[in-house]
Amino acid sequence: MPGQIIAQPNPLPDPSHLSNSICEYAVQLNTSNVLTESELCAIQKFRRAANYIAAAMIFLKDNILLERQLTFDDIKPRLLGHWGTCPGLILVYAHLNRIIKKTDFDSLLVVGPGHGAPAILASLWLEDSLSPFWEPYTRDRAGLTRLITKFSAPGGFPSHINAETPGSIHEGGELGYALSVAFGAVMDNPHLVVTCVVGDGEAETGPTAAAWHACKYIDPAESGAVLPIVHVNGFKISERTIYGCMDDKELIALFSGYGYVARIVSDLEHIDLDLAASMEWALAEISRIQRAARSGNPIVKPRWPVLILRTPKGWTCPGMMHGEFIEGSFHSHQVPLPQAKTSQEELQALQGWLQSYGPHELFATKGGRGVVEGAPTEELLSIVPDKKDKKLGCRKEAYAAFQPIRVPEWTHLGVQKGSQASCMKVVGTLLRDTIKENPTTFRIFSPDELVSNKLDAVFDVTGRNFQWDVASRAQGGRVIEILSEHTCQGMLQGYTLTGRTGLFPSYEAFLGIVHTMMVQYSKFTKMAHETDWRHDIGSVNYLETSTWARQEHNGFSHQNPSFIGAVLNLKPALARVYLPPDANCFLSTVAHCLRAKNYVNLMVGSKQPTPVWLSPEEANKHCVAGSSIWKFASVDDGVDPDVVLVGIGVEVTFEVIAAAALLRKIAPALRVRVINVTDLMILGPHGSHPHALSADDFDTLFTKDRNIIINYHGYPIEVKGLIFGRPAVDRITIEGYREEGTTTSPFDMMLCNHTSRYHVAAAAIRAGALFNTKISTEAHADAAYIMHMAAKDKEYIFAHGMDPEGTFDTPKFD
Numbered sequence: 011m012p013g014q015i016i017a018q019p020n021p022l023p024d025p026s027h028l029s030n031s032i033c034e035y036a037v038q039l040n041t042s043n044v045l046t047e048s049e050l051c052a053i054q055k056f057r058r059a060a061n062y063i064a065a066a067m068i069f070l071k072d073n074i075l076l077e078r079q080l081t082f083d084d085i086k087p088r089l090l091g092h093w094g095t096c097p098g099l100i101l102v103y104a105h106l107n108r109i110i111k112k113t114d115f116d117s118l119l120v121v122g123p124g125h126g127a128p129a130i131l132a133s134l135w136l137e138d139s140l141s142p143f144w145e146p147y148t149r150d151r152a153g154l155t156r157l158i159t160k161f162s163a164p165g166g167f168p169s170h171i172n173a174e175t176p177g178s179i180h181e182g183g184e185l186g187y188a189l190s191v192a193f194g195a196v197m198d199n200p201h202l203v204v205t206c207v208v209g210d211g212e213a214e215t216g217p218t219a220a221a222w223h224a225c226k227y228i229d230p231a232e233s234g235a236v237l238p239i240v241h242v243n244g245f246k247i248s249e250r251t252i253y254g255c256m257d258d259k260e261l262i263a264l265f266s267g268y269g270y271v272a273r274i275v276s277d278l279e280h281i282d283l284d285l286a287a288s289m290e291w292a293l294a295e296i297s298r299i300q301r302a303a304r305s306g307n308p309i310v311k312p313r314w315p316v317l318i319l320r321t322p323k324g325w326t327c328p329g330m331m332h333g334e335f336i337e338g339s340f341h342s343h344q345v346p347l348p349q350a351k352t353s354q355e356e357l358q359a360l361q362g363w364l365q366s367y368g369p370h371e372l373f374a375t376k377g378g379r380g381v382v383e384g385a386p387t388e389e390l391l392s393i394v395p396d397k398k399d400k401k402l403g404c405r406k407e408a409y410a411a412f413q414p415i416r417v418p419e420w421t422h423l424g425v426q427k428g429s430q431a432s433c434m435k436v437v438g439t440l441l442r443d444t445i446k447e448n449p450t451t452f453r454i455f456s457p458d459e460l461v462s463n464k465l466d467a468v469f470d471v472t473g474r475n476f477q478w479d480v481a482s483r484a485q486g487g488r489v490i491e492i493l494s495e496h497t498c499q500g501m502l503q504g505y506t507l508t509g510r511t512g513l514f515p516s517y518e519a520f521l522g523i524v525h526t527m528m529v530q531y532s533k534f535t536k537m538a539h540e541t542d543w544r545h546d547i548g549s550v551n552y553l554e555t556s557t558w559a560r561q562e563h564n565g566f567s568h569q570n571p572s573f574i575g576a577v578l579n580l581k582p583a584l585a586r587v588y589l590p591p592d593a594n595c596f597l598s599t600v601a602h603c604l605r606a607k608n609y610v611n612l613m614v615g616s617k618q619p620t621p622v623w624l625s626p627e628e629a630n631k632h633c634v635a636g637s638s639i640w641k642f643a644s645v646d647d648g649v650d651p652d653v654v655l656v657g658i659g660v661e662v663t664f665e666v667i668a669a670a671a672l673l674r675k676i677a678p679a680l681r682v683r684v685i686n687v688t689d690l691m692i693l694g695p696h697g698s699h700p701h702a703l704s705a706d707d708f709d710t711l712f713t714k715d716r717n718i719i720i721n722y723h724g725y726p727i728e729v730k731g732l733i734f735g736r737p738a739v740d741r742i743t744i745e746g747y748r749e750e751g752t753t754t755s756p757f758d759m760m761l762c763n764h765t766s767r768y769h770v771a772a773a774a775i776r777a778g779a780l781f782n783t784k785i786s787t788e789a790h791a792d793a794a795y796i797m798h799m800a801a802k803d804k805e806y807i808f809a810h811g812m813d814p815e816g817t818f819d820t821p822k823f824d
Contacts, residue, residue, distance in 0.1 A: 037273040041287040055390035060100040062367035063132035067161035080361045085351040090162035092125035094343040097325035098241045099129035108393040122188030123209035137394045139403025143543045151384025173537035177403040179507040181534040186215030190500025193224035195508045196234035205237045210253035211246040217496035222268045226478045230303035235296040238316045243323040245340040271313040276320035410545040411509030418443040420597040424626030434617040436593040438467030451510045455498040463555045464617040499524040511548035517556040521573040549609040559661035569751040571724040577612045582699040587612045587690040591663045594629035616660040621820040636689030643670045643684040651683035652778035658687045659723025669770035671821035679784040695735035717777035722746035757813040768800035
C-alpha cells in the first residue's frame with residue numbers, strides 16, 4: 011500500500027454546494043515540499059533522456075547520440091511515429107517510477123493514446139525492462155542503436171503499443187478501450203493499482219464515456235483500483251479536442267457527476283512538483299477507500315481520484331516552423347518535422363531540438379572502467395525501482411499470471427434424452443457450479459441480459475457487483491452487468507489478460523457492437539502467442555443467445571448473426587465457433603471452452619426449450635468429434651444415402667430433423683443421412699484450421715458424391731467460405747439467415763429465411779431424385795406439394811397470429 015502521504019487534500023464540501031461553487035471540488039495541494047532536490051533532478055533527467063530517445067526513434071537511422079552534425083543520410087527514409095502524446099506519457103512514466111520506488115506499491119500502466127509507443131519503449135529501455143524479454147535491446151550503445159534505428163522499420167517495434175511491448179495488456183490501435191481494460195485488470199487483484207492514461211482524443215469516444223462508470227463496479231474489499239490520468243493536450247490529428255476546449259470548472263463538474271474527485275495538474279513551471287503531489291494524494295485516497303472497505307466499514311459511493319493532466323501537444327518540440335505553430339498544435343501530433351530528410355531548414359531544427367535535451371549529459375558516449383558506453387547516467391536511474399518485479403515493464407500480471415479455473419464435471423447436470431430443455435437454463439447450472447469452484451478467478455460480464463438469457467441459476471450462489479446499488483454493494487458478486495457491450499468487452503479483456511477467465515453472454519444481434527474490439531484483442535493475442543516470453547491466458551468466451559431464430563417478438567432489429575463471420579475471419583489457430591444442437595451438447599461445449607487457453611470461443615445457442623437429442627454421454631462424444639451422423643433421424647442408420655441433410659445450429663437442426671420425419675411420410679423410398687455439425691471449423695479444407703476434417707474423413711461423413719443440403723444458423727456465405735477448396739462443392743446447397751425478419755411467429759421466421767422443414771424436404775427430394783429412380787418419377791409433384799404445405803402454414807400464421815399447433819413437437823420416427 012502507499013506510504014506516508016506528504017500532500018494532504020482539502021476536505022470536500024457537501025454535494026449540495028455543487029451548484030453554487032463547482033470549483034470547490036477542485037483538490038488543492040501543497041506541492042512545495044513533495045520532492046527532494048535529488049528526486050526532482052532525477053525525474054527531469056529521466057524525462058529529458060526518454061524524450062530524446064522517443065524523438066530520435068522517429069527520425070534517426072544513424073548518429074544516434076549526435077556525436078557530429080546531422081546530415082540527410084542520418085534520417086530514416088520513411089518517418090513514422092506519433093510525437094504529440096509522448097512527452098506527457100513520459101512525464102507520467104517518470105513519476106510512476108519514482109512513487110513505486112518510494113512506496114513499493116504494485117502497478118500496471120495501461121496507455122490509451124494509440125501511438126504512444128516511442129514514449130513507452132524509451133522508458134522501458136531506460137529502466138532496463140526491454141532486455142529481459144528482447145535480448146538485443148541491452149542498456150548500452152548497441153541496444154540503444156537498435157531501439158532507435160529499427161523503430162517503425164522491418165524487424166523493429168511498431169509505432170503502437172502491442173503484445174511485443176513488455177508490461178502491456180492493451181493493443182494501442184483502436185481508441186476508446188483503455189479505461190475498461192484497466193478496470194477489468196484490477197478485479198480480484200486487491201494489491202494492484204492500474205494507472206490508465208486516457209488521451210483527450212480517446213476521451214471523445216463512446217466506449218470511454220461509458221467506461222467512466224466502471225468504478226461503480228469495483229468492490230474495494232476484493233479488488234484493486236484504477237488511477238485514471240486524463241491527458242489533455244488539446245488536439246487530435248488536425249482538430250481541437252472536446253476536453254481541450256473545456257475549462258477546469260467544466261471538467262470538474264463532469265467528473266464529479268461520474269463519481270470521481272478530480273485534481274487538475276497544469277502548473278507547467280512546476281509540473282513535476284504538481285504531478286508528484288497529485289499522485290501521492292491519489293494513492294492516499296485509494297488507500298483510504300480500500301482500508302475502509304477491508305475493515306468492514308465500506309464508504310458508500312466512494313469518490314475515486316482522477317487526475318486531469320494539462321500539457322502542450324508535442325511539448326518540447328520546435329515551437330514554430332514555416333510560419334506555423336508546431337508545439338502546442340496539431341502539427342506535432344505525428345512527425346513535427348516531416349521534411350527533415352530533404353529540407354535543410356527542418357534538419358537544422360531537428361538538430362537543435364534533439365540537442366536541447368543534452369544527450370551528452372544523459373548517456374555515456376565513451377566506455378571506461380565501470381562505464382557502459384551508451385548507458386544512461388546513474389543519476390537519472392535513481393528513481394527507477396530497484397526490484398525487478400516492481401518495474402512497470404516486468405510486472406508478471408501482464409505476461410505470466412494465468413490461473414486455470416476448475417471446471418466442474420457436467421454430466422450430472424445433463425438432462426434426459428427425449429425431453430425438452432432450454433440450453434441456457436441448463437448452462438446456467440454449470441456456470442453456477444463454476445462460480446462456486448472459482449470464487450476469485452471467474453466472472454461473468456453481461457450487458458444487462460443475464461436473466462433474459464435464462465442464465466439466472468448463477469444467482470443461487472452469487473449476486474451482481476454493482477456498488478452503487480444498495481442491494482448489491484459489498485456483497486462480492488461475480489456478475490458484472492452494465493448496459494454497454496464495449497465496457498463489458500474491455501473489462502473481460504483486462505480480466506483475461508491478467509490471468510483469469512471470464513464469460514460474455516449477449517443477445518446475438520448486439521455482439522456485433524464489439525466486433526472491432528474483439529478483432530483488436532485477437533491481434534494482441536495472436537502476437538502474444540507468437541512471442542515466446544508471454545505465457546498462456548484463458549480463452550475469451552462469448553455465449554451468443556437470443557438469436558434471430560427466436561427473436562420474432564422483438565423484430566428485425568434484433569436479428570443479426572454476423573458476429574459468427576467476425577470470428578471466422580480471425581487467425582484460424584486462435585478462433586473457434588460452436589453451435590451445439592441441444593442442452594447436453596451445450597454443457598459439454600461450455601465446459602470445454604472454459605478450460606481452453608488462448609482462443610476466442612464463440613458459442614451460439616437458444617434460450618427457449620428445444621428437444622434434447624443426445625444423452626450426456628452421446629453429447630460428449632458428438633462434441634469431441636465436432637460432427638456426427640444422427641442415425642435415429644437417418645434411413646437405415648444413414649447407410650448408402652441418396653441425399654445428406656446437415657443441420658448447424660439449434661433451431662435449424664430441429665427443422666432438418668422435422669424434414670427427415672416429413673420425408674419418411676411423403677417419400678419413404680428416399681434414403682436420407684442426417685448430420686449435425688457442432689464445431690463449425692471442421693468444414694474447412696484440411697490444413698485451413700486445426701479442427702478441419704481430412705479429405706477422407708470429410709468424404710466418409712458427407713459422402714464423396716451425394717448432394718448435401720446444409721441448413722445453417724448464420725449467413726450462408728460463411729459456410730461457402732469455409733468449404734471453398736473442398737472438392738465437388740457444387741453439390742452442396744446452403745440455406746441460412748437471409749436478412750429476412752419482422753415481428754412474427756417462430757416458424758414464420760424459418761419460412762421467411764428458407765430454413766423451414768418444408769424448404770429442406772423439398773430440396774432433399776429434388777437432390778435425391780438424381781440418384782434414386784424410385785423417387786424421380788414423383789419428385790416434382792412431391793416437392794410442389796411440400797411447398798404448398800409451407801404456403802398453407804404461412805396463411806394460418808397470418809390468420810391466427812401463431813404457429814400451427816404441434817409445429818415444435820419433437821418429430822417421431824416410428
